[in-house]
Amino acid sequence: MTQRGRATRPTAPTGRPRQTGGPRGGDRAGASRGDLTARRDRLRAVIEPVVTGAGYDLEDVSVSRAGRRHVVRVIVDADGGINLDAVAVVSRSVSAALDAAEESGGDIVAGEYQLEVSSPGVDRPLTLxxxxxxxxxxxxxxxxxxxxxxxxxxxxxxxxxxxxxxxxxxxxxxxxxxxxxxxxxxxxQVEFHRLDEIDEADEVGDDTDEDDDDDVEDEER
Missing domain, CATH: 2.30.30.100 (SH3 type barrels.)
Known part of the structure; x- marks a missing residue:
């Protein structure tokens, strides 16, 4: 995973296609925005306690249509960032919580869905x-x-x-x-180092190495 100090941080999709136990009636193409909003609220109610209990912040939960199934995206973060291992642990915990909610009779996401858990990208707006x-x-x-x-x-x-x-x-x-x-x-704002600055840094490093070699040779003499 790219470190926090760098310009970009890749997401880490860890989900898999899943078939929930909810009724199929809501799994129709062209679901209204109100349906998606209601599903997002239900998802957040299940997911947020899991994420905060693991010591992280739930930044966002979104649900969208992808063909005949839904894609549930969960964004988590923490002070100092969150690495891929932690993302994988959170993903398994969230998946288990969603399974438990479905098995207890909750209509969390009707039909088949894919779960993706990731850390925020550099394009995430700063609002808090x-x-x-x-x-x-x-x-x-x-x-x-x-x-x-x-x-x-x-x-x-x-x-x-x-x-x-x-x-x-x-x-x-x-x-x-x-x-x-x-x-x-x-x-x-994404910042890029100028290539000539990088080249100059490499040249300085090469000169230093040569000087070190000379010093070693002088000592051996």
């Missing part, structure tokens, strides 16, 4: 204090609402600090503090 805290050091773009009447403006800065009430962004003009009430959803 913990999102900002977990992205300390990263470059973020956000809409700031300030003034009377309120005027929206785009601000890009690096997350220097974040707590439960405010975030400090290091901008080109210096550090700026904003309360979360002033901010729209933040977006992490």
């Amino acid at each position: 204090p913990r999102h900002w805290r977990r992205n300390a050091g990263r470059l973020v773009k956000v809409t700031v609402r300030a003034g009377a009447p309120a005027v929206d403006r785009q601000v890009t800065g690096r997350v220097a600090a974040a707590d439960d009430e405010r975030v400090v962004l290091e901008t080109e003009s210096g550090p700026v503090e904003h309360r979360y009430a002033e901010l729209g959803p933040g977006r992490v």
Whole structure:
């Protein structure tokens, strides 16, 4: 799994096609948005206690149609990130909880479905204090609402600090503090190293190795 400090983090689908014991009547093409919303609420009620009990945060639960079956996507996160082994453990626990809910007579997801559990991607909007805290050091773009009447403006800065009430962004003009009430959803900006900078770093490393070899030879003499 890609580490948190890097630009991207791949998802880790761990689910498998499943046939639930619920009635087939709800498993028809073109299910209304209201049906999907109701299913998502039922899913969250079952899944959230499992995820929080394992020490993680449930960031999102979504359910969508994929042909004749549903795809249930569960996003989990934690301080310091969550690795693939932990994702696999959570996936098995969630799967068992859904099985138990179905066997007890609950209509969780009618028909066949596939469960996917993953960690958040870099495109996840920052909307909660913990999102900002977990992205300390990263470059973020956000809409700031300030003034009377309120005027929206785009601000890009690096997350220097974040707590439960405010975030400090290091901008080109210096550090700026904003309360979360002033901010729209933040977006992490993907940063790429310039190839010439990487080449220069490699050259420096090569020179250092050569110098070390010379020192060893001198000592042997």
